[in-house]
Amino acid sequence: RLLNHTGRARIVWAHAGWDNIGERTVALMRRLLRDHPNLSMNIKLRGGNRPNRPLDASGRLDPEWATLLREFPTRFTIGTDVKYPDDSLDPLDSSRALLDQLPPGLARLIGEGNAARIYNLDRRLICHDAGTRGARSLQVELGALAGHLAHGDALGPCR
Numbered sequence: 001r002l003l004n005h006t007g008r009a010r011i012v013w014a015h016a017g018w019d020n021i022g023e024r025t026v027a028l029m030r031r032l033l034r035d036h037p038n039l040s041m042n043i044k045l046r047g048g049n050r051p052n053r054p055l056d057a058s059g060r061l062d063p064e065w066a067t068l069l070r071e072f073p074t075r076f077t078i079g080t081d082v083k084y085p086d087d088s089l090d091p092l093d094s095s096r097a098l099l100d101q102l103p104p105g106l107a108r109l110i111g112e113g114n115a116a117r118i119y120n121l122d123r124r125l126i127c128h129d130a131g132t133r134g135a136r137s138l139q140v141e142l143g144a145l146a147g148h149l150a151h152g153d154a155l156g157p158c159r
Helices: 027-037 063-071 093-098 103-120 142-150
Strands: 011-016 040-042 076-079 123-128 136-141
Touching: 011 027, 011 076, 011 093, 027 040, 040 103, 063 103, 076 093, 076 103, 093 103, 123 142, 136 142
Parallel strands: 011 040, 040 076
Antiparallel strands: 123 136
């Protein structure tokens, strides 16, 4: 209901691939991603022998998951909620095992690019035309930041 209620909000489904009851299937994720363009998913790679995991016990990528990731390349990120110290499987090893089995461009998106875009880490808030009556706050991509600052825009919101 939440996905239908607010189509403009970004929603990230945490712990995709971690399933206690066997209902968070690849088919369900595919349907939700297809029907809700504002939905992204954060993959959790820990959790033992739960159903619907992206990696099998030997660390091989499940073929259904591989297809899902290729179908929705901009909608997945890697995440963890590991506490330190943790004696269980190192989440970085699991993340690397997943990413190493993907084509390089897809691995880069899932490993870092999608998170930067989804959480606006690839943008900065600036005051465009700072000090003028037309000043307005806006988000600019990092690649455009130097140009804006060079002509007098300021970091942060307009005040």
